[in-house]
Structures are given as C-alpha cells and as structure tokens.
Amino acid sequence: MVKKPFEGLKVIDLCWSGAGASIMNLFAHYGATVVRVESAKQPDPIRRVLTYTNYTKEDPHTLELSAYYAFSHPAKKYGMTLDLKNPRAKDVFKKLVAWADVVGESFPTGVIERLGFGYEVLKEIKPDIIMFRSCGYGHTGPMARQAGFGMILSAFSMMYSLSGWPDRDPVPVSSYYTDQLSPLCGMLAIVSALDYRRRTGKGQCIDHSQIESGLNYMAPLILDYSANKRELTLTGNKCNYAAPHGVYRCKGDDRWVAIAVITEEEWGNFCRALGSPDWTKDSRFTTLKSRIKNSDDLDRLVEAWTVNLTAEYVMELLQKAGVGAGVVANARDLAEDVQLNYYGFFREVEHPYTGKASYYHPPAFELSEAPAEVGRPTLLGEHNEYICREILGISVTEFALLKQEGVFE
Amino acid sequence: MLSCYKVLDLTDEKGVICGKVLADLGADVVKIERPGGDMARSTGPFFHDIVDPEKSLYWLAFNASKRSITLDIETADGREIFKKLVRTADVIVESFQPGYMDGLGLGYPILKKINPGIILTSISAFGQKGPYRDYKAPDIVLRALGGLIYTVGDPDRPPLTTSFHHSYFIGAMHGAVGTVLALFHRASIGYGQQVDAPAQQGLAFVGNVESQVPWFLQHIIPGRNGRKRFPVQLKDGRLYFQPMLWKCKDGDIAFAVAASAMTASARGLIDCMKNDGIDASPLEKWDWREVHEGEWTREEFDAILDALGKLFARHTQDELLKISQEKGIQLGICLDAEGALQFHQLAERGFWKEVEHPELGTSLIYPGGFARFTEAECGIRHRAPHIGEHNNEIYHQEMGMSEKELADLKRRHVI
Numbered sequence: 032m033v034k035k036p037f038e039g040l041k042v043i044d045l046c047w048s049g050a051g052a053s054i055m056n057l058f059a060h061y062g063a064t065v066v067r068v069e070s071a072k073q074p075d076p077i078r079r080v081l082t083y084t085n086y087t088k089e090d091p092h093t094l095e096l097s098a099y100y101a102f103s104h105p106a107k108k109y110g111m112t113l114d115l116k117n118p119r120a121k122d123v124f125k126k127l128v129a130w131a132d133v134v135g136e137s138f139p140t141g142v143i144e145r146l147g148f149g150y151e152v153l154k155e156i157k158p159d160i161i162m163f164r165s166c167g168y169g170h171t172g173p174m175a176r177q178a179g180f181g182m183i184l185s186a187f188s189m190m191y192s193l194s195g196w197p198d199r200d201p202v203p204v205s206s207y208y209t210d211q212l213s214p215l216c217g218m219l220a221i222v223s224a225l226d227y228r229r230r231t232g233k234g235q236c237i238d239h240s241q242i243e244s245g246l247n248y249m250a251p252l253i254l255d256y257s258a259n260k261r262e263l264t265l266t267g268n269k270c271n272y273a274a275p276h277g278v279y280r281c282k283g284d285d286r287w288v289a290i291a292v293i294t295e296e297e298w299g300n301f302c303r304a305l306g307s308p309d310w311t312k313d314s315r316f317t318t319l320k321s322r323i324k325n326s327d328d329l330d331r332l333v334e335a336w337t338v339n340l341t342a343e344y345v346m347e348l349l350q351k352a353g354v355g356a357g358v359v360a361n362a363r364d365l366a367e368d369v370q371l372n373y374y375g376f377f378r379e380v381e382h383p384y385t386g387k388a389s390y391y392h393p394p395a396f397e398l399s400e401a402p403a404e405v406g407r408p409t410l411l412g413e414h415n416e417y418i419c420r421e422i423l424g425i426s427v428t429e430f431a432l433l434k435q436e437g438v439f440e
Numbered sequence: 441m442l443s444c445y446k447v448l449d450l451t452d453e454k455g456v457i458c459g460k461v462l463a464d465l466g467a468d469v470v471k472i473e474r475p476g477g478d479m480a481r482s483t484g485p486f487f488h489d490i491v492d493p494e495k496s497l498y499w500l501a502f503n504a505s506k507r508s509i510t511l512d513i514e515t516a517d518g519r520e521i522f523k524k525l526v527r528t529a530d531v532i533v534e535s536f537q538p539g540y541m542d543g544l545g546l547g548y549p550i551l552k553k554i555n556p557g558i559i560l561t562s563i564s565a566f567g568q569k570g571p572y573r574d575y576k577a578p579d580i581v582l583r584a585l586g587g588l589i590y591t592v593g594d595p596d597r598p599p600l601t602t603s604f605h606h607s608y609f610i611g612a613m614h615g616a617v618g619t620v621l622a623l624f625h626r627a628s629i630g631y632g633q634q635v636d637a638p639a640q641q642g643l644a645f646v647g648n649v650e651s652q653v654p655w656f657l658q659h660i661i662p663g664r665n666g667r668k669r670f671p672v673q674l675k676d677g678r679l680y681f682q683p684m685l686w687k688c689k690d691g692d693i694a695f696a697v698a699a700s701a702m703t704a705s706a707r708g709l710i711d712c713m714k715n716d717g718i719d720a721s722p723l724e725k726w727d728w729r730e731v732h733e734g735e736w737t738r739e740e741f742d743a744i745l746d747a748l749g750k751l752f753a754r755h756t757q758d759e760l761l762k763i764s765q766e767k768g769i770q771l772g773i774c775l776d777a778e779g780a781l782q783f784h785q786l787a788e789r790g791f792w793k794e795v796e797h798p799e800l801g802t803s804l805i806y807p808g809g810f811a812r813f814t815e816a817e818c819g820i821r822h823r824a825p826h827i828g829e830h831n832n833e834i835y836h837q838e839m840g841m842s843e844k845e846l847a848d849l850k851r852r853h854v855i
Contacts (some may be wrong), residue, residue, distance in 0.1 A: 036625040048701075049649075057724055061621065067692040079700035079732065082673045083657045090735075098653045150814075169812075172788040178770055180701065182670065182684055186694035186772030189780055191685060194592055200692070201774075203684055204592055204602055207670050215613040216461070216810035220818075222620040223465050227441045227815060235815040243791055244810045246780060248457070248609050250501035255485040256777035257805040258497055263776070265603045268580065271484070276580060278589060278598045285663065287599055289584035297576075355576035357585040359599050362655035362662060365587045367645055373570035376641055377652065390652045394639035395611070396618035397567070400633040401625060431538040 035062025036401050039373060042133045043068060044108060047209035048077045049181050050241055051137025051165045052103045054217035058133070059106035060393055060403040066127065067104075067409055068419055071112040071440045074411055084385075094411055095384045101408050105380070105391035111418050112439045115146045120438040124148070126423045128156045132228075133221060135163040140175035148235040159234035160221070161224045165217050169240030179241070181207030185240040188245030189252065195265035213244035274322035275301075278359055279334045281342040287359035290333065290349065295319065297354050304352035305336055319393030378405045415439050441816040442467040445623065447531040448522075449506060450513075453480035454608035454639075455535030455563035456502035458616045462531070463505035464809055464818050470525070470834065471508045475853050477827040487800055493827060494799065500824045504795070504806065508825035509834050510855045513544060517854045522546065524839060526554050530632075535563040535612070537574050548634050557633040559622045563608070563615045567638035579605035586643025587651055594666040608759055610646065611639025635741045670696040672733040674741055682745060685774065687754045694772035697744060701770070708767025713751050722747045781805065795823050831855060 040063035044055040053076075059065045069075055080099040090096065111127075113120045120426050128134060134153060136143055143149060145165075150162045162300070164170055167179025168187075185191060185208040194199035204213075217239045228234055246253070255261050268277040273293040281288050294299050302311040310316075310332050315325040322329055342358040349356035358364055366377065366389070380391045393403035415434075419425040425433070433439070443466035449459035450472050463469040463728040470498070471478065480502075481493035484737070488495070512518040523546075526532065532551065534541060540558075541547050542837060548560045562568055565577035565585075572585070583589050586849045588607070593600035621635050643717035644652075650669070654660040662671075668681040685692050706728035713720035722743035726735075733741070752760065757773045764771040781792060809819030835841045849855045 034628050036621055036628075038628070043608075057617070057621075076701040080698070081732075081734065082671050082679070083654050083660070099649065099708075102648055162737050168785050169789055171620045172735070172785045173727075174765060174785040177765060178704070178768070179772070180698075180770065182696055183694055183770050183772035186685075186692075186774045187780070187783065189775050189777065191692065191694060191774045192776050193604050193606075194600045195603070196593075196597065196600070199594070200667070200685075200687075202593055202600065203669055205588060205646055206650055206684060208646065210649075211642075212529075212610065212613070215610075215617055218617045219461060219465070219613075219620055220811040220813070222617070222624055223441050224813065224815070226620065226624045226627070229624070230444070233815055235813055237814075238812040241533055243786070243789075243808065246786075246791075246807045247461070247810045248606055248613075249604075249777075249780075250807050251485065252604060252777050253780070253807055254497040254501050254804055256781065258800075258802075259485065259489065261485070261528060262778065263604050267603075268601050269597065270580075270603075270605070273578065276578075278580075278601065280585070280598065283631075287584075287590070288603070289580045289589065291578035291580050313487055347517045350575050353576065355578045355581040357575070357577065357581035359584045359590050361590045362586045362587070362651035362660070364590075365647070365651060366655055368585070370566050370570045370572040370585075370638075370640060371644060374567060374638070376643065376644060377656075388656050390648055390656045392645065392648065394617070394642075395614040395639075395645050396635055396637040398618060398622060398633055398635055399631065400626070401621075 033400050037063035040064070040133070041068070041131045042135065043127055043131045044440070045073050045134065045136040045166065047137055049207060050214050050217070053214040054163070054165060055135045056104065056106050057218045057394060059108050060405070061401060062404070065108040066098070066111055067108040068111050068113050068124070068127070069411060070114055071225070071412055075100065086141055092384045098385070098388070098390065101382060101385065101388065104408035107404065107406040108210065108409045109418055110411060110413035111415055112412035114437060114440045117436070119433060119436050121147060123419070123433065123438060124425065125156055128153055128160065128356070130422060131157065131160065133161045133163060133225070134219070135165070137165040139166050139178050140170045154234070159228055159232060160230060161221065161234045162236045163217065163221050163239065164237060165239040165241060167241050169243060170238045176185050181210030184209040184241050184245065187242045189249045190245065192263060196267045196430055197265060201265060209241050209245040212248055213241040216244035216247065235358045269326055271323065274319065274326045275329055275333045277330055279337040281337050281345060282340055286342045288337055288345045289357050289359055291355045298322070300352040301349065301354045304348055304354065307433045351423060380405065380407045381408045412439055441465045441813065441818070445530040446470065446528060447533060448472055448529050449533050451481045451533055451535040451563060451612070452478065453498065455533060455612045456480055457609045458533050458561065458563060458619070459503045459506060460504065461613065461616050461810065462619065464820065466816060469506040470830070471503055471506045472513070473508055473510050473827055475510045475512050475855060477659060485670050496660065501806070503824035505821040506728045506825060507830040507834065508626040508828055509831050510828035512854050513546065515854050517758055517849060517852070519544060519546060521854070523554055526551055526558060529555065529558065530623065531559045531561060533561045533563065533615065533619070538562070538564055538568045552632065557626060558629045559619060559626065559635065560633040561615045561637065563617045563639070565638065566640050568636045569795070575721045582639055583607045583643065586640045587647040588643050591647070591662050591664055591669065593648060593664045595664050599664060607643060608639050610642035610682065611637050614642045672697070672741070675737050680738065680741065686749065686752045688752045688760055689754065691757045692774035693752060693757065693760055694774060695748065695752070699728070699731050699733050703771050704768040707764070708769040709748065711752065711767060712763055713747060716751060716754055718747055718750050720747060793820050795820060797823055799826070828855065
C-alpha cells in the first residue's frame with residue numbers, strides 16, 4: 032500500500048458553514064486525522080438548514096438531519112464537542128493543539144482571540160503549528176470583524192455581474208459561488224505551508240480572505256477596467272469569437288443544448304452535420320464576422336433545427352462532427368451523467384439518521400497514486416471519549432469528571 | 441514558499457491560472473510558448489483594444505511572475521529540448537486535448553522515465569478518460585455539461601451562460617491543489633504522479649448544493665427563478681424561492697433571509713426600519729435566536745420580504761454598506777470592477793497591486809495574493825513575460841546551450 036499523502040498528519044477543524052469546512056475536507060479525503068471541534072450549545076449554523084429534509088421539531092436528532100451539513104462534510108472526521116468558554120474545556124483544547132499540526136478556523140476576527148486561542152497562544156503551545164484563518168473579508172481592515180457567507184461574499188467578489196440579458200438586470204450565476212471558488216485557494220495555502228514546514232521546520236499563520244480569493248478569478252475584468260476603463264458587458268449567450276454560440280431549445284420539457292462554433296472548419300462541419308440545408312450557404316453566414324453580425328437570424332435557424340431533436344442527439348451528432356455541443360444538464364442529468372459516473376464522482380454513503388444519499392463526492396481531481404476517501408459526516412460529539420482517551424491520554428475517571436463539569440457541552 | 445520548485449507550464453487559456461497561483465507562491469514557473477507566442481495571447485480583452493499578442497490583458501493577468509521561453513514541442517529537436525527541461529523540473533502543467541502529449545511521445549510513462557519525481561498535471565474539460573474525453577468543449581459547452589447553466593436566468597427565456605468565460609479556471613485551480621498535494625506526497629513516497637483535473641467535476645462541485653441535494657433527496661429538479669434562487673421550506677412544507685439580489689437606490693445588493701444565521705442581522709434590520717419609519721412588525725414578531733423558516737406561513741414570510749424591500753430601496757449601496765457594518769448585518773454590495781477597486785476594505789488591506797508596464801508606457805492594477813502568510817509573500821512578483829523573454833537566460837545561461845546552437849534552432853523555428 033502506498034502511503035497516503037496526509038498519513039500521520041493531525042488537523043483540528045474549527046470551521047463553520049461552507050467554505051471553511053470544504054477546505055478542511057481535503058485533509059480528511061487524503062488520510063489525515065481530522066478532529067472537528069464544535070460547540071454543542073452553539074453548533075455549526077448549517078446544521079439548522081433543513082431545506083429539502085423531512086423533519087419534525089421533536090426529532091431528537093434534528094441537528095444531524097441537515098443535507099447542507101452532510102454534503103459539506105463528505106469525508107471521515109472525528110467529532111468532538113467542547114464548550115471553549117469553559118476553563119476546563121480550554122485545557123482539553125490546549126492538549127489537542129499540542130497534538131496537532133494544523134488548526135483551521137473560519138470565524139470573523141476577534142472570536143478566536145476572545146476564546147484565548149490567537150496565533151501567539153497556539154504557537155506557544157506548539158511552536159511549529161500552522162494556523163489557518165479563513166474569513167469573509169480578511170483579518171485586518173475595517174470589515175475584519177464582519178461575518179459573511181458565500182451568498183454575500185460573492186457580491187463583493189464581482190460574481191453577480193457576470194450573467195444577464197442586455198435588456199434585463201444581471202442574475203446570479205450560482206448562489207454561493209465564493210464558497211466553492213475560494214476554498215481552492217485556502218487548500219493551496221495550507222498544503223504549501225505544510226510543504227514549507229516539512230523543509231524548514233517553520234509553522235505560520237495564514238490569513239485567507241474569501242473575497243480576495245474570489246477576486247483572483249476575476250483578474251482579466253480588473254485589468255480591462257484598469258487599462259480601458261471598461262466594465263463587462265452582459266451579452267446573454269452571445270460571444271464575440273463564435274457564432275452560433277448559444278443555448279437552443281430541444282425536444283421535451285425545458286430541454287436545451289449549448290452549441291459553439293468558433294473556427295471556419297467547425298462551421299463547415301456544423302453545416303455538413305445538419306445536412307447542408309440551403310440557409311447555411313446564405314451570404315449572411317459565410318464568415319465568422321458576418322455570422323456574429325447576423326447571429327439573431329442564425330440563432331433562429333439553428334433553433335428551428337434543434338427544437339425537433341433531443342438535446343442528447345444534437346450533442347452526439349455535433350461532437351461526432353467535431354463541433355462543440357453539450358446538453359444543458361439539470362440535476363437529474365448530472366446524477367446520470369456517464370462521464371461523471373465513469374469517474375465515480377457522486378458516491379452513495381450511508382448515514383445513521385438520514386439513510387443513503389449520493390451527494391457526497393471527492394475533490395474534483397484524481398491523483399494516480401492516492402485515491403480520495405469519501406465518507407459520512409461526523410455526528411456532534413461522536414468521538415468525545417475516543418479523542419480524550421486515545422489521543423489525549425485522559426483516563427476514564429477524568430473523562431467522566433470532565434463530562435460532569437460540562438466540558439463537552 | 442514554493443521557490444524550490446520548477447514548473448513547466450504548457451497550458452493555453454484553459455489552464456494558465458494554475459501556473460499563476462503556483463508562481464504567486466514563489467514557484468519558478470516557466471511558460472513554454474510555441475514560436476510566435478502562446479495561443480492564449482489572442483484572448484481578449486486587449487490593452488486599448490489593440491489586438492496584439494503582447495497586449496492581451498487576459499494573458500497578462502494569468503502569466504504574471506512567470507518566465508517565458510519559446511519551444512515547438514511538435515518538432516523532434518523541440519521534444520529533445522523539452523526532455524532536457526524535464527530532467528530538472530518538478531511539475532509539468534498542460535491543458536491540451538487528452539492524449540496529445542502521448543501522441544508526441546511525451547506521455548507520462550516517458551516523462552517518468554526521464555525524471556521519476558516529475559508530477560504531470562493535466563487540466564481538461566472532462567478528464568483524461570471516459571466517454572466525453574475527446575469532446576470539444578468551449579466554455580459554454582463545458583459549463584452546460586457541468587450543470588451551471590440550467591438554473592441560471594429567467595423562466596421565460598433560455599438558460600444563461602456567463603459573459604465572462606471562466607469555467608476552466610475552476611478545473612485549473614483544482615489542478616493547482618492536486619499539484620501541491622502531489623509535491624507534498626512525493627516527499628514521503630519518493631516519486632511523482634499524475635494529477636487529472638476535469639473541470640466538469642469542479643463545476644459539479646459548485647452546483648452540488650443547489651442541484652444535487654434536492655435531486656438526491658426529493659427528486660426535485662431546480663429550474664430558473666431569475667434573482668430568486670435562495671430556497672426556504674415554509675410551514676406548509678413547500679419550497680419557496682426568495683430573492684438573493686435586491687434593488688437599492690443606486691444598484692444591487694445581495695441579501696437573503698437565512699433564519700439560522702441572522703440573529704444579529706435581524707436586530708440591526710429592525711433598528712433601521714424603525715429609523716426609517718418602516719413597519720418592522722413582520723420581523724419583530726419572531727425571536728431570531730430560535731426562529732426557523734419552517735414556522736412561517738407564506739404570508740408571514742412575504743411580509744418580512746416586503747419590509748426588507750422597502751428598507752433597501754430607500755438607501756444607496758454606500759449607505760447600506762455603512763449600516764451593515766455598524767449593525768453587523770450580513771449584506772453584500774454587488775460590485776463591478778470600479779466598485780471593487782474603490783472598496784474600502786480592500787484598499788485598507790492594500791490588496792490591489794500596481795505593476796509597471798514600461799512597454800505599454802503605463803502601469804496596471806492587478807488583484808493581490810489570494811492569501812497572506814506570516815512566512816512568505818504571496819502574489820504578483822513581476823509583470824508577465826514577453827514572448828520568449830527568457831530564452832537566453834534559460835537556454836544559454838541555465839542549460840548551457842551555445843549561441844550558435846540557439847541561432848540554429850531559431851532559424852529552424854524550434855524556438
């Protein structure tokens with residue numbers, strides 16, 4: 032067996048909600064021992080998001096039923112509850128820090144400091160600790176203490192001005208875009224810091240601002256403004272380097288296919304795939320420039336063709352002809368997508384309270400020497416005793432005492 | 441932080457951000473361009489709209505801090521030079537159509553023989569295997585099959601893609617994470633590996649929460665609701681999509697009622713409504729420390745939304761930003777490039793970096809590093825290179841090729 036990338040690595044995950052948790056998942060997918068520390072009194076708010084869940088308020092396991100929580104934690108972590116305001120719980124946490132290599136948290140500035148676990152404190156306990164701090168706006172500046180989540184932060188990251196029709200207001204491209212885009216920067220930061228520590232023995236503190244990560248994806252738009260004082264123009268589905276370029280109605284209920292024809296060679300292939308109807312020889316469509324100019328007419332003619340065919344048929348026919356085309360996949364299409372399933376992307380996982388579900392998945396890359404492990408989310412406080420006894424060497428009697436003192440609340 | 445690593449960057453516009461973020465962390469990233477310049481240099485926008493391979497702002501944005509050499513790996517001599525470069529490299533990043541490198545005799549098994557430590561990161565639309573492997577995937581096609589078009593837009597019009605094409609960046613960034621992971625792994629196992637980063641999976645990850653959760657749980661296919669795409673489950677058990685984007689006096693803001701996380705926000709909003717003489721009772725009747733959407737009827741929820749709409753419409757973005765900070769309200773301002781460049785939080789943090797471009801006779805503003813480290817700088821170190829700017833430095837000084845050899849290779853269009 033090849034050693035796992037993070038075998039032997041010890042991680043404390045204090046992250047809440049979407050972005051932070053996704054970052055820490057990387058370590059759980061690749062062999063680290065990850066201990067997720069939560070407060071039982073004030074658990075992760077995402078546990079209370081129960082949309083799409085059949086639940087009753089009386090259910091004693093309400094906090095374990097959230098699908099939003101579950102899909103945010105698709106890998107094995109150990110679950111521990113600690114009331115970090117309790118002095119005895121602070122002692123337990125200090126022991127855990129002494130054991131750990133990485134501590135990740137995603138509170139606004141001030142929260143971890145008030146609990147008495149700022150970087151300086153952690154460093155004293157474990158000199159080479161890597162402290163990773165992710166938050167909406169970064170840990171300095173006037174908004175350091177401001178809480179934020181993906182939907183809000185995407186606005187500040189320019190991500191709500193990317194899609195729209197010229198005659199209408201822009202629409203969101205996704206609901207929590209920074210929650211999936213900024214974590215990639217966070218993961219990159221921690222793994223690089225680990226590699227640096229392996230070479231130099233030095234730990235460090237990382238300040239990860241989710242909006243700053245998000246804006247790194249928008250760099251060409253920033254440069255366009257900086258050089259040309261120009262903002263992005265919303266063009267619906269049209270584009271300035273391809274025609275046809277759009278989303279076309281197909282046979283069925285709300286079925287669509289995306290098509291893009293860029294080069295002259297592709298245009299020739301496209302026309303032949305359609306059986307070279309007369310309109311394809313029209314002088315309005317002879318060059319890319321003229322096709323772009325007359326794209327409204329062109330789009331109508333293309334759609335008159337696609338509307339009687341299934342999206343799958345159009346995709347396969349055009350792809351075979353060497354033209355870019357793809358089904359506009361909805362939730363079911365994705366679940367049944369032959370390519371995603373070829374990679375085994377969505378994995379069915381059993382959960383003690385919610386049963387089997389398939390929204391769990393590994394990271395969106397595959398390493399030839401290290402398979403990613405996928406598993407169910409940890410339950411609140413599931414491993415309190417295991418962690419105390421096996422990791423921290425706390426005796427049975429002492430554990431019972433701590434429990435009595437409300438340490439695990 | 442990664443300055444001990446050398447990366448050979450063969451990517452086109454699909455993958456350039458991968459090498460960029462590695463360069464931000466200090467890696468020596470050598471962009472290998474084909475003679476005449478990389479294809480990605482023809483991607484707009486351009487400086488002052490002058491279409492010129494040295495003026496693509498897209499190219500400048502994602503090749504900063506890299507070095508550039510020209511090399512035609514489709515020629516036999518070019519391949520031999522590439523193999524020499526591989527001997528001292530740690531990582532190769534590529535985004536060709538899958539199988540292209542194998543076709544050139546530069547597949548992973550051959551590269552591994554030259555350098556067992558080498559990591560080959562391949563960025564593609566669908567991956568290096570599987571039924572869609574060879575599909576053509578311009579951004580709109582990738583985004584469609586990744587599930588991020590179907591839910592975007594209004595119900596009365598076709599689904600919408602983005603006007604700024606960036607879907608591949610998501611795959612390329614996963615490739616960057618896989619790359620550093622493989623580097624870290626190499627230290628314990630002693631050899632390199634392949635990183636396969638299919639952008640479709642990155643997009644599926646983005647859409648998972650909004651599409652796959654409802655599908656796998658309740659066989660619901662979320663459709664298009666324009667700006668209303670934030671679902672809550674009300675008392676009658678039915679889904680209700682509330683607005684995420686709202687009009688304020690001079691632009692758009694982002695806000696949604698997420699009862700489980702807005703104890704502080706609700707208090708602040710009620711205060712503001714009272715100040716403005718707006719009836720706050722639809723919000724005041726609930727204890728926001730405990731309330732859950734499932735307790736509300738449609739009428740009660742609509743009354744909350746109506747009061748919020750009135751409040752937002754009375755204020756400008758600047759006012760709402762100020763109020764949200766004072767009261768701890770979670771509310772987002774929809775920024776465009778100008779707004780982002782002026783946003784005080786980013787300015788105070790010194791996020792934006794001004795980089796000199798003597799060749800353009802000006803300087804340009806770039807986004808700063810994606811994170812800050814106590815042990816190292818992260819972010820742009822110098823402007824993107826000109827075509828083959830480092831040919832002499834790398835071929836002559838570092839690899840020891842003679843000037844005569846270089847002239848000969850140039851004559852034969854190898855470099």
